[in-house]
Amino acid sequence: MGYFGAGEEPRFDSDLFPKQGLDEKAVMDGLEAFEKKDLDRIVGHSIVYGVQLMSHMDAARIAKQANMMFVRNNMLYKELQPGTLRMSVEVKRMIKEMLGHPDSARVRLTSGGSESLYCAINAAYQWFRQERPRAREPEIVVPYSIHGSISKWCHYTGIRLKRVQLGDDYRADVAAMDRAITKDTFFIAGSAPCWPYGLYDDIEGLARGAEKHGIWMHVDACLGGFLAPFIEKAGRRLPARDFRVPGVRSISADLHKYGYACKPLSSISFRTEEWARYHDFTASDWPDGPYSTEAIMGSTTAGSVASAWAVMKFLGEDGYVELAKRCLEVRRRYIEGINSVDGVKCWETDLTPLVFQVPEGMDIFAVIGGLFERKVYCLPGFQPPLIKILVDPVTDEVVDRFVDSLREVVPLVERGEITIESVRPYL
Ligand SMILES: Cc1ncc(COP(=O)(O)O)c(C=O)c1O
Structure with a gap:
């Protein structure tokens, strides 16, 4: 993380990688020693382990069991595993129900909030390349408070990033965002809520601007996506943030946060098949024929998907509302x-x-x-x-x-x- 100090300078035994394998007990002892060095799950809950199901230990235990059961299954080859395939399709269907998506929406599973955001920017970029091939330096415009992973992606890809100063209320300044949009802008986004302050941006205002300029609008609901619908079912209103807002083309929501699934698992939803098509990609310019993946990663574990399936089934809507x-x-x-x-x-x-x-x-x-x-x-x-x-x-x-x-x-x-x-x- 950086600001928690450099940590100890590691010193290694010369035989760190053993010539002869160790027995099971020695291996497990080694792992337990690492575990002991880490924070325990209670005291380290929100800083190290993320959202913790401490008031529902049964769900946490079931998620872990499900994860272990499927951890070796590769999502890349889900078509060869009818059980894993069916499970992942059911998880996507349940995501649509939980998040209140329209039937037209298309969901893809990713390894986390960062990857979901990368997928959103990439889909928008592909759309823009097709729509306006003459754009010189494609750029995105986001509020200053949007998650740092967006800067990382723009660094990797060379996409120009404009972070726009916030309003006095620390939310996106809709007018300033509007002024920052140029003919090279293909994507804007707002957070629901943002990580630095826990505040919702004015998604309706931002989406109106996106519609006016004819560009892609993404909602980063990585953090609150799976909490907000159940908070509302529990009786507390929250700002508009989903596909009910016209102009929103994609939404990211993390299952490994308030979906209570094991890491790594998130989702990226597109409003329609048409927008999802800009995300999907098949490479065929290599010796092994068509190669396509769910998102950006290649091989990923089905364990976290199984944990999501298990928790969703075990908790049901009532369980999520209780939490x-x-x-x-x-x-x-x-x-x-x-x-x-x-x-x-x-x-x-x-x-x-x-x-x-x-x-x-x-x-x-x-x-x-x-x-x-x-x-x-x-x-x-x-x-x-x-x-x-x-x-x-x-x-x-x-x-x-x-x-x-x-x-x-x-x-x-x-x-x-x-x-x-x-x-x-x-x-
Ligand atoms: C609002 C928001 N977006 C994106 C992310 C990135 O998620 P991840 O760490 O799963 O990649 C986070 C992480 O906390 C977040 O809070």
């Missing part, structure tokens, strides 16, 4: 607790993550380090300095431990008893 209610309760408890700490203020984010500010001038890394020291983990944000936690369906104990530790750490940092130097080993 969404739990997220709302966890969120309420965090906000109440964090705001009760002197000088600390939670932002009014829309869903997840939750972000809060520490007293003005206080070094967030001293606070985060003090929390790490107490085995309470969170993430930093930089503009402005913020501390971030995911709202996942954890137990009350996790929330209370976080809040109690924060209450202890903030005054210690204030009095200079915790400093960036003293917590350096934890960062």
Whole structure:
């Protein structure tokens, strides 16, 4: 990640790769030693492991079992495995139902949010190349707060990226985005919600702009995609964000976040077959004939797909609604607790993550380090300095431990008893 320090300089035994294989016990002992070095699943929940099903351990266990059962099956050859093929088709069908997609929508499975975003940009790029072959330097226009993986893809592909400054409310500035669009722009996107602040962009406003300019509009719902529909079923309204908004051509939503599937698994949905066709590709200019894949990756495991199938079936709609209610309760408890700490203020984010500010001038890394020291983990944000936690369906104990530790750490940092130097080993 970078800001958590360089870590220890590894020193290796000369016989790291053994000449003769070890016995099973020795291998498992080796792995257990690695596992012991890592954070345990409870204290490391939102920073290391992502969304955690701590209030529904049965679902977590079933997901893991399903993953193990199919982990060796290659999705690349699903056509040779009628069971795996049927399972993946059923997962895609359930995704459509869960996300409320129209029948015309087409879903593809990917290895994660980043790959889903790459697929969206690529489909738009292919469409634009066909539509406007004369465009000189194809570019995309996105809000400053959109996920960093978009910068990575543009770096890899040479597509020009314009990140547009946000409005005063830290959401996409629709008018500024509109002004940034040129005849070379083929793609704009908004987040639902964004990772830095947990805020929804004005998807309707952005999509209207995309329609006006005749360009591709993508919604990055990687984070909240599988949480939002069930939050609404639990009775809380959220901003418009899906294919009900005219002009939206694709949506990314991660199953390995609030779909509660094992990593790596996400989805990219296209509004129609026509838009999906710009994504699909078959290579035939090589010795082995037609070669096509679901998304960008070649071989991928069917284990995560099996885990999605298992969790969807096990939880059903009622189970997802229950977990969404739990997220709302966890969120309420965090906000109440964090705001009760002197000088600390939670932002009014829309869903997840939750972000809060520490007293003005206080070094967030001293606070985060003090929390790490107490085995309470969170993430930093930089503009402005913020501390971030995911709202996942954890137990009350996790929330209370976080809040109690924060209450202890903030005054210690204030009095200079915790400093960036003293917590350096934890960062
Ligand atoms: C809004 C958003 N988009 C995209 C991503 C990238 O997802 P992944 O890490 O699965 O590639 C994330 C990850 O947190 C995210 O929050």
